[in-house]
Amino acid sequence: DAGITQSPRHKVTETGTPVTLRCHQTENHRYMYWYRQDPGHGLRLIHYSYGVKDTDKGEVSDGYSVSRSKTEDFLLTLESATSSQTSVYFCAISERIGSGANVLTFGAGSRLTVL
Amino acid sequence: SQKIEQNSEALNIQEGKTATLTCNYTNYSPAYLQWYRQDPGRGPVFLLLIRENEKEKRKERLKVTFDTTLKQSLFHITASQPADSATYLCALSLRNSGNTPLVFGKGTRLSVIA
Structure with a gap:
Protein backbone atom coordinates (compact mmCIF):
# COMPACT_ATOMS: atom_id res chain seq x y z
CA ASP A 1 0.00 0.00 0.00
CA ALA A 2 1.55 3.26 -1.15
CA GLY A 3 -0.23 5.27 1.55
CA ILE A 4 -1.77 7.97 -0.64
CA THR A 5 -4.30 10.29 0.93
CA GLN A 6 -6.28 12.89 -0.98
CA SER A 7 -8.11 15.75 0.68
CA PRO A 8 -10.76 16.90 0.57
CA ARG A 9 -12.62 13.91 -0.84
CA HIS A 10 -15.60 16.06 -1.81
CA LYS A 11 -15.88 19.77 -2.33
CA VAL A 12 -18.53 22.09 -3.71
CA THR A 13 -17.46 25.59 -4.54
CA GLU A 14 -18.55 28.59 -6.55
CA THR A 15 -17.16 29.91 -9.80
CA GLY A 16 -14.25 32.25 -9.27
CA THR A 17 -13.12 30.91 -5.89
CA PRO A 18 -9.68 29.40 -5.35
CA VAL A 19 -9.46 25.70 -4.55
CA THR A 20 -6.52 23.59 -3.39
CA LEU A 21 -6.49 19.82 -3.44
CA ARG A 22 -3.88 17.99 -1.44
CA CYS A 23 -2.17 14.69 -2.10
CA HIS A 24 -0.11 13.19 0.70
CA GLN A 25 2.07 10.07 0.45
CA THR A 26 3.92 8.29 3.21
CA GLU A 27 6.57 6.30 1.32
CA ASN A 28 8.96 8.88 -0.11
CA HIS A 29 8.11 8.29 -3.76
CA ARG A 30 9.81 10.72 -6.10
CA TYR A 31 7.21 10.89 -8.86
CA MET A 32 3.68 12.18 -8.25
CA TYR A 33 0.89 12.97 -10.71
CA TRP A 34 -2.45 14.75 -10.88
CA TYR A 35 -5.08 13.44 -13.32
CA ARG A 36 -8.65 14.46 -13.87
CA GLN A 37 -11.34 12.03 -14.97
CA ASP A 38 -14.46 13.06 -16.88
CA PRO A 39 -17.13 11.07 -18.71
CA GLY A 40 -16.21 10.73 -22.36
CA HIS A 41 -12.61 11.80 -21.77
CA GLY A 42 -11.12 9.28 -19.43
CA LEU A 43 -8.09 10.09 -17.33
CA ARG A 44 -6.09 13.12 -18.46
CA LEU A 45 -2.82 14.31 -16.98
CA ILE A 46 -2.84 17.80 -15.47
CA HIS A 47 0.64 18.16 -13.94
CA TYR A 48 3.29 15.91 -12.52
CA SER A 49 6.31 16.22 -10.28
CA TYR A 50 9.66 14.45 -10.40
CA GLY A 51 11.01 15.84 -7.15
CA VAL A 52 10.76 18.66 -4.64
CA LYS A 53 10.15 21.90 -6.55
CA ASP A 54 10.38 20.00 -9.88
CA THR A 55 7.13 19.94 -11.81
CA ASP A 56 5.98 19.76 -15.40
CA LYS A 57 2.78 20.30 -17.34
CA GLY A 58 0.51 17.63 -18.66
CA GLU A 59 -2.11 17.52 -21.37
CA VAL A 60 -4.71 19.74 -19.61
CA SER A 61 -2.69 22.11 -17.41
CA ASP A 62 -4.44 25.39 -18.27
CA GLY A 63 -6.16 26.86 -15.20
CA TYR A 64 -4.17 24.71 -12.78
CA SER A 65 -0.97 25.17 -10.83
CA VAL A 66 0.92 22.77 -8.59
CA SER A 67 3.49 22.91 -5.85
CA ARG A 68 5.76 20.36 -4.23
CA ASP A 73 2.88 16.55 -0.45
CA PHE A 74 1.76 17.51 -3.95
CA LEU A 75 -0.79 20.32 -4.10
CA LEU A 76 -3.09 21.13 -7.01
CA THR A 77 -4.52 24.65 -7.09
CA LEU A 78 -7.31 26.11 -9.15
CA GLU A 79 -6.70 29.84 -8.83
CA SER A 80 -10.20 30.77 -9.98
CA ALA A 81 -12.45 27.75 -10.38
CA THR A 82 -14.71 27.43 -13.42
CA SER A 83 -17.60 25.06 -14.09
CA SER A 84 -15.47 23.23 -16.67
CA GLN A 85 -13.20 22.17 -13.80
CA THR A 86 -15.98 20.14 -12.22
CA SER A 87 -14.43 16.70 -12.23
CA VAL A 88 -12.96 13.88 -10.20
CA TYR A 89 -9.29 14.48 -9.50
CA PHE A 90 -6.89 11.62 -8.89
CA CYS A 91 -3.43 11.80 -7.45
CA ALA A 92 -0.98 9.00 -8.24
CA ILE A 93 2.53 7.92 -7.39
CA SER A 94 4.88 5.86 -9.51
CA GLU A 95 6.23 2.59 -8.11
CA ARG A 96 8.78 0.24 -9.59
CA ILE A 97 7.64 -3.34 -9.84
CA GLY A 98 9.66 -6.52 -10.08
CA SER A 99 10.14 -6.36 -13.84
CA GLY A 100 11.77 -2.95 -13.50
CA ALA A 101 8.88 -1.05 -15.03
CA ASN A 102 6.98 1.68 -13.22
CA VAL A 103 3.26 1.49 -12.51
CA LEU A 104 0.88 3.96 -10.95
CA THR A 105 -0.86 3.69 -7.61
CA PHE A 106 -3.81 6.03 -7.31
CA GLY A 107 -5.47 7.79 -4.44
CA ALA A 108 -9.20 7.50 -3.81
CA GLY A 109 -10.01 10.68 -5.72
CA SER A 110 -11.38 14.12 -4.92
CA ARG A 111 -14.76 15.02 -6.38
CA LEU A 112 -14.97 18.74 -7.11
CA THR A 113 -18.17 20.51 -8.12
CA VAL A 114 -17.98 24.13 -9.29
CA LEU A 115 -21.35 25.87 -9.32
CA SER B 1 -2.71 12.86 -34.20
CA GLN B 2 -1.99 10.47 -31.37
CA LYS B 3 -4.90 8.36 -30.20
CA ILE B 4 -5.52 5.52 -27.82
CA GLU B 5 -8.89 3.84 -28.19
CA GLN B 6 -10.68 1.11 -26.31
CA ASN B 7 -13.05 -0.75 -28.55
CA SER B 8 -16.26 -0.12 -26.75
CA GLU B 9 -17.58 1.96 -23.93
CA ALA B 10 -19.50 -0.96 -22.45
CA LEU B 11 -19.42 -4.73 -22.77
CA ASN B 12 -21.96 -7.18 -21.33
CA ILE B 13 -21.04 -10.82 -20.98
CA GLN B 14 -22.52 -13.95 -19.44
CA GLU B 15 -20.89 -15.40 -16.34
CA GLY B 16 -18.40 -18.14 -17.18
CA LYS B 17 -17.58 -16.79 -20.65
CA THR B 18 -14.34 -15.13 -21.68
CA ALA B 19 -14.40 -11.35 -21.84
CA THR B 20 -12.13 -9.75 -24.44
CA LEU B 21 -11.36 -6.04 -24.33
CA THR B 22 -9.40 -4.22 -27.03
CA CYS B 23 -6.99 -1.32 -26.88
CA ASN B 24 -5.79 0.26 -30.13
CA TYR B 25 -3.36 3.11 -30.54
CA THR B 26 -2.07 5.28 -33.37
CA ASN B 27 1.04 7.41 -33.75
CA TYR B 28 2.59 6.14 -30.52
CA SER B 29 5.61 3.92 -30.02
CA PRO B 30 5.01 2.64 -26.50
CA ALA B 31 7.71 1.00 -24.47
CA TYR B 32 5.05 -0.94 -22.63
CA LEU B 33 1.33 -1.12 -22.12
CA GLN B 34 -0.54 -1.47 -18.85
CA TRP B 35 -4.06 -2.49 -17.84
CA TYR B 36 -5.90 -1.10 -14.83
CA ARG B 37 -9.21 -1.90 -13.18
CA GLN B 38 -11.45 0.82 -11.76
CA ASP B 39 -14.46 0.26 -9.53
CA PRO B 40 -17.12 2.98 -9.07
CA GLY B 41 -15.98 5.71 -6.68
CA ARG B 42 -12.41 4.43 -6.51
CA GLY B 43 -9.09 5.08 -8.18
CA PRO B 44 -7.72 2.73 -10.85
CA VAL B 45 -5.75 -0.30 -9.68
CA PHE B 46 -2.88 -1.80 -11.67
CA LEU B 47 -3.45 -5.29 -13.05
CA LEU B 48 -0.89 -6.24 -15.69
CA LEU B 49 1.95 -4.82 -17.73
CA ILE B 50 3.37 -6.06 -21.03
CA ARG B 51 6.52 -4.86 -22.76
CA GLU B 52 6.90 -4.08 -26.46
CA ASN B 53 9.03 -7.19 -26.97
CA GLU B 54 6.55 -9.51 -25.24
CA LYS B 55 3.65 -11.18 -27.04
CA GLU B 56 1.63 -12.39 -24.08
CA LYS B 57 1.39 -12.09 -20.30
CA ARG B 58 -0.79 -14.06 -17.90
CA LYS B 59 -1.90 -13.64 -14.31
CA GLU B 60 -4.42 -16.09 -12.93
CA ARG B 61 -7.57 -15.67 -15.10
CA LEU B 62 -6.16 -12.62 -16.90
CA LYS B 63 -4.25 -12.64 -20.16
CA VAL B 64 -2.84 -9.70 -22.11
CA THR B 65 -1.45 -9.75 -25.63
CA PHE B 66 0.49 -7.00 -27.36
CA ASP B 67 0.90 -6.72 -31.12
CA THR B 68 3.10 -3.74 -32.03
CA THR B 69 2.51 -4.35 -35.75
CA LEU B 70 -1.26 -4.07 -35.39
CA LYS B 71 -0.78 -1.47 -32.62
CA GLN B 72 -3.20 -3.37 -30.46
CA SER B 73 -3.49 -5.03 -27.07
CA LEU B 74 -6.14 -7.54 -26.11
CA PHE B 75 -7.16 -8.11 -22.49
CA HIS B 76 -8.90 -11.38 -21.69
CA ILE B 77 -10.71 -12.48 -18.55
CA THR B 78 -11.47 -16.19 -18.65
CA ALA B 79 -14.30 -17.82 -16.66
CA SER B 80 -15.68 -14.37 -15.94
CA GLN B 81 -17.53 -13.71 -12.69
CA PRO B 82 -19.92 -10.95 -11.59
CA ALA B 83 -17.09 -9.68 -9.35
CA ASP B 84 -15.12 -8.90 -12.52
CA SER B 85 -17.64 -6.18 -13.36
CA ALA B 86 -15.72 -2.91 -13.46
CA THR B 87 -14.20 -0.41 -15.87
CA TYR B 88 -10.92 -1.52 -17.42
CA LEU B 89 -8.40 1.04 -18.63
CA CYS B 90 -5.41 0.56 -20.87
CA ALA B 91 -2.44 2.91 -20.60
CA LEU B 92 0.70 3.47 -22.64
CA SER B 93 4.14 4.44 -21.48
CA LEU B 94 5.64 6.37 -24.32
CA ARG B 95 9.37 6.04 -23.74
CA ASN B 96 11.78 3.78 -21.97
CA SER B 97 12.52 6.42 -19.35
CA GLY B 98 10.45 4.64 -16.75
CA ASN B 99 8.54 7.45 -15.12
CA THR B 100 7.15 9.07 -18.23
CA PRO B 101 3.51 9.89 -17.49
CA LEU B 102 1.08 7.29 -18.72
CA VAL B 103 -1.53 8.05 -21.38
CA PHE B 104 -4.85 6.38 -20.68
CA GLY B 105 -7.68 5.16 -22.85
CA LYS B 106 -11.23 6.09 -21.92
CA GLY B 107 -11.97 2.65 -20.54
CA THR B 108 -14.42 -0.16 -21.19
CA ARG B 109 -17.15 -0.82 -18.64
CA LEU B 110 -17.55 -4.58 -18.29
CA SER B 111 -20.71 -6.10 -16.84
CA VAL B 112 -20.71 -9.82 -16.10
CA ILE B 113 -24.25 -11.11 -15.84
CA ALA B 114 -25.03 -14.08 -13.61
Whole structure:
Protein backbone atom coordinates (compact mmCIF):
# COMPACT_ATOMS: atom_id res chain seq x y z
CA ASP A 1 0.00 0.00 0.00
CA ALA A 2 1.55 3.26 -1.15
CA GLY A 3 -0.23 5.27 1.55
CA ILE A 4 -1.77 7.97 -0.64
CA THR A 5 -4.30 10.29 0.93
CA GLN A 6 -6.28 12.89 -0.98
CA SER A 7 -8.11 15.75 0.68
CA PRO A 8 -10.76 16.90 0.57
CA ARG A 9 -12.62 13.91 -0.84
CA HIS A 10 -15.60 16.06 -1.81
CA LYS A 11 -15.88 19.77 -2.33
CA VAL A 12 -18.53 22.09 -3.71
CA THR A 13 -17.46 25.59 -4.54
CA GLU A 14 -18.55 28.59 -6.55
CA THR A 15 -17.16 29.91 -9.80
CA GLY A 16 -14.25 32.25 -9.27
CA THR A 17 -13.12 30.91 -5.89
CA PRO A 18 -9.68 29.40 -5.35
CA VAL A 19 -9.46 25.70 -4.55
CA THR A 20 -6.52 23.59 -3.39
CA LEU A 21 -6.49 19.82 -3.44
CA ARG A 22 -3.88 17.99 -1.44
CA CYS A 23 -2.17 14.69 -2.10
CA HIS A 24 -0.11 13.19 0.70
CA GLN A 25 2.07 10.07 0.45
CA THR A 26 3.92 8.29 3.21
CA GLU A 27 6.57 6.30 1.32
CA ASN A 28 8.96 8.88 -0.11
CA HIS A 29 8.11 8.29 -3.76
CA ARG A 30 9.81 10.72 -6.10
CA TYR A 31 7.21 10.89 -8.86
CA MET A 32 3.68 12.18 -8.25
CA TYR A 33 0.89 12.97 -10.71
CA TRP A 34 -2.45 14.75 -10.88
CA TYR A 35 -5.08 13.44 -13.32
CA ARG A 36 -8.65 14.46 -13.87
CA GLN A 37 -11.34 12.03 -14.97
CA ASP A 38 -14.46 13.06 -16.88
CA PRO A 39 -17.13 11.07 -18.71
CA GLY A 40 -16.21 10.73 -22.36
CA HIS A 41 -12.61 11.80 -21.77
CA GLY A 42 -11.12 9.28 -19.43
CA LEU A 43 -8.09 10.09 -17.33
CA ARG A 44 -6.09 13.12 -18.46
CA LEU A 45 -2.82 14.31 -16.98
CA ILE A 46 -2.84 17.80 -15.47
CA HIS A 47 0.64 18.16 -13.94
CA TYR A 48 3.29 15.91 -12.52
CA SER A 49 6.31 16.22 -10.28
CA TYR A 50 9.66 14.45 -10.40
CA GLY A 51 11.01 15.84 -7.15
CA VAL A 52 10.76 18.66 -4.64
CA LYS A 53 10.15 21.90 -6.55
CA ASP A 54 10.38 20.00 -9.88
CA THR A 55 7.13 19.94 -11.81
CA ASP A 56 5.98 19.76 -15.40
CA LYS A 57 2.78 20.30 -17.34
CA GLY A 58 0.51 17.63 -18.66
CA GLU A 59 -2.11 17.52 -21.37
CA VAL A 60 -4.71 19.74 -19.61
CA SER A 61 -2.69 22.11 -17.41
CA ASP A 62 -4.44 25.39 -18.27
CA GLY A 63 -6.16 26.86 -15.20
CA TYR A 64 -4.17 24.71 -12.78
CA SER A 65 -0.97 25.17 -10.83
CA VAL A 66 0.92 22.77 -8.59
CA SER A 67 3.49 22.91 -5.85
CA ARG A 68 5.76 20.36 -4.23
CA SER A 69 7.64 21.87 -1.30
CA LYS A 70 8.04 18.51 0.46
CA THR A 71 8.46 15.02 -0.93
CA GLU A 72 5.27 13.82 0.71
CA ASP A 73 2.88 16.55 -0.45
CA PHE A 74 1.76 17.51 -3.95
CA LEU A 75 -0.79 20.32 -4.10
CA LEU A 76 -3.09 21.13 -7.01
CA THR A 77 -4.52 24.65 -7.09
CA LEU A 78 -7.31 26.11 -9.15
CA GLU A 79 -6.70 29.84 -8.83
CA SER A 80 -10.20 30.77 -9.98
CA ALA A 81 -12.45 27.75 -10.38
CA THR A 82 -14.71 27.43 -13.42
CA SER A 83 -17.60 25.06 -14.09
CA SER A 84 -15.47 23.23 -16.67
CA GLN A 85 -13.20 22.17 -13.80
CA THR A 86 -15.98 20.14 -12.22
CA SER A 87 -14.43 16.70 -12.23
CA VAL A 88 -12.96 13.88 -10.20
CA TYR A 89 -9.29 14.48 -9.50
CA PHE A 90 -6.89 11.62 -8.89
CA CYS A 91 -3.43 11.80 -7.45
CA ALA A 92 -0.98 9.00 -8.24
CA ILE A 93 2.53 7.92 -7.39
CA SER A 94 4.88 5.86 -9.51
CA GLU A 95 6.23 2.59 -8.11
CA ARG A 96 8.78 0.24 -9.59
CA ILE A 97 7.64 -3.34 -9.84
CA GLY A 98 9.66 -6.52 -10.08
CA SER A 99 10.14 -6.36 -13.84
CA GLY A 100 11.77 -2.95 -13.50
CA ALA A 101 8.88 -1.05 -15.03
CA ASN A 102 6.98 1.68 -13.22
CA VAL A 103 3.26 1.49 -12.51
CA LEU A 104 0.88 3.96 -10.95
CA THR A 105 -0.86 3.69 -7.61
CA PHE A 106 -3.81 6.03 -7.31
CA GLY A 107 -5.47 7.79 -4.44
CA ALA A 108 -9.20 7.50 -3.81
CA GLY A 109 -10.01 10.68 -5.72
CA SER A 110 -11.38 14.12 -4.92
CA ARG A 111 -14.76 15.02 -6.38
CA LEU A 112 -14.97 18.74 -7.11
CA THR A 113 -18.17 20.51 -8.12
CA VAL A 114 -17.98 24.13 -9.29
CA LEU A 115 -21.35 25.87 -9.32
CA SER B 1 -2.71 12.86 -34.20
CA GLN B 2 -1.99 10.47 -31.37
CA LYS B 3 -4.90 8.36 -30.20
CA ILE B 4 -5.52 5.52 -27.82
CA GLU B 5 -8.89 3.84 -28.19
CA GLN B 6 -10.68 1.11 -26.31
CA ASN B 7 -13.05 -0.75 -28.55
CA SER B 8 -16.26 -0.12 -26.75
CA GLU B 9 -17.58 1.96 -23.93
CA ALA B 10 -19.50 -0.96 -22.45
CA LEU B 11 -19.42 -4.73 -22.77
CA ASN B 12 -21.96 -7.18 -21.33
CA ILE B 13 -21.04 -10.82 -20.98
CA GLN B 14 -22.52 -13.95 -19.44
CA GLU B 15 -20.89 -15.40 -16.34
CA GLY B 16 -18.40 -18.14 -17.18
CA LYS B 17 -17.58 -16.79 -20.65
CA THR B 18 -14.34 -15.13 -21.68
CA ALA B 19 -14.40 -11.35 -21.84
CA THR B 20 -12.13 -9.75 -24.44
CA LEU B 21 -11.36 -6.04 -24.33
CA THR B 22 -9.40 -4.22 -27.03
CA CYS B 23 -6.99 -1.32 -26.88
CA ASN B 24 -5.79 0.26 -30.13
CA TYR B 25 -3.36 3.11 -30.54
CA THR B 26 -2.07 5.28 -33.37
CA ASN B 27 1.04 7.41 -33.75
CA TYR B 28 2.59 6.14 -30.52
CA SER B 29 5.61 3.92 -30.02
CA PRO B 30 5.01 2.64 -26.50
CA ALA B 31 7.71 1.00 -24.47
CA TYR B 32 5.05 -0.94 -22.63
CA LEU B 33 1.33 -1.12 -22.12
CA GLN B 34 -0.54 -1.47 -18.85
CA TRP B 35 -4.06 -2.49 -17.84
CA TYR B 36 -5.90 -1.10 -14.83
CA ARG B 37 -9.21 -1.90 -13.18
CA GLN B 38 -11.45 0.82 -11.76
CA ASP B 39 -14.46 0.26 -9.53
CA PRO B 40 -17.12 2.98 -9.07
CA GLY B 41 -15.98 5.71 -6.68
CA ARG B 42 -12.41 4.43 -6.51
CA GLY B 43 -9.09 5.08 -8.18
CA PRO B 44 -7.72 2.73 -10.85
CA VAL B 45 -5.75 -0.30 -9.68
CA PHE B 46 -2.88 -1.80 -11.67
CA LEU B 47 -3.45 -5.29 -13.05
CA LEU B 48 -0.89 -6.24 -15.69
CA LEU B 49 1.95 -4.82 -17.73
CA ILE B 50 3.37 -6.06 -21.03
CA ARG B 51 6.52 -4.86 -22.76
CA GLU B 52 6.90 -4.08 -26.46
CA ASN B 53 9.03 -7.19 -26.97
CA GLU B 54 6.55 -9.51 -25.24
CA LYS B 55 3.65 -11.18 -27.04
CA GLU B 56 1.63 -12.39 -24.08
CA LYS B 57 1.39 -12.09 -20.30
CA ARG B 58 -0.79 -14.06 -17.90
CA LYS B 59 -1.90 -13.64 -14.31
CA GLU B 60 -4.42 -16.09 -12.93
CA ARG B 61 -7.57 -15.67 -15.10
CA LEU B 62 -6.16 -12.62 -16.90
CA LYS B 63 -4.25 -12.64 -20.16
CA VAL B 64 -2.84 -9.70 -22.11
CA THR B 65 -1.45 -9.75 -25.63
CA PHE B 66 0.49 -7.00 -27.36
CA ASP B 67 0.90 -6.72 -31.12
CA THR B 68 3.10 -3.74 -32.03
CA THR B 69 2.51 -4.35 -35.75
CA LEU B 70 -1.26 -4.07 -35.39
CA LYS B 71 -0.78 -1.47 -32.62
CA GLN B 72 -3.20 -3.37 -30.46
CA SER B 73 -3.49 -5.03 -27.07
CA LEU B 74 -6.14 -7.54 -26.11
CA PHE B 75 -7.16 -8.11 -22.49
CA HIS B 76 -8.90 -11.38 -21.69
CA ILE B 77 -10.71 -12.48 -18.55
CA THR B 78 -11.47 -16.19 -18.65
CA ALA B 79 -14.30 -17.82 -16.66
CA SER B 80 -15.68 -14.37 -15.94
CA GLN B 81 -17.53 -13.71 -12.69
CA PRO B 82 -19.92 -10.95 -11.59
CA ALA B 83 -17.09 -9.68 -9.35
CA ASP B 84 -15.12 -8.90 -12.52
CA SER B 85 -17.64 -6.18 -13.36
CA ALA B 86 -15.72 -2.91 -13.46
CA THR B 87 -14.20 -0.41 -15.87
CA TYR B 88 -10.92 -1.52 -17.42
CA LEU B 89 -8.40 1.04 -18.63
CA CYS B 90 -5.41 0.56 -20.87
CA ALA B 91 -2.44 2.91 -20.60
CA LEU B 92 0.70 3.47 -22.64
CA SER B 93 4.14 4.44 -21.48
CA LEU B 94 5.64 6.37 -24.32
CA ARG B 95 9.37 6.04 -23.74
CA ASN B 96 11.78 3.78 -21.97
CA SER B 97 12.52 6.42 -19.35
CA GLY B 98 10.45 4.64 -16.75
CA ASN B 99 8.54 7.45 -15.12
CA THR B 100 7.15 9.07 -18.23
CA PRO B 101 3.51 9.89 -17.49
CA LEU B 102 1.08 7.29 -18.72
CA VAL B 103 -1.53 8.05 -21.38
CA PHE B 104 -4.85 6.38 -20.68
CA GLY B 105 -7.68 5.16 -22.85
CA LYS B 106 -11.23 6.09 -21.92
CA GLY B 107 -11.97 2.65 -20.54
CA THR B 108 -14.42 -0.16 -21.19
CA ARG B 109 -17.15 -0.82 -18.64
CA LEU B 110 -17.55 -4.58 -18.29
CA SER B 111 -20.71 -6.10 -16.84
CA VAL B 112 -20.71 -9.82 -16.10
CA ILE B 113 -24.25 -11.11 -15.84
CA ALA B 114 -25.03 -14.08 -13.61
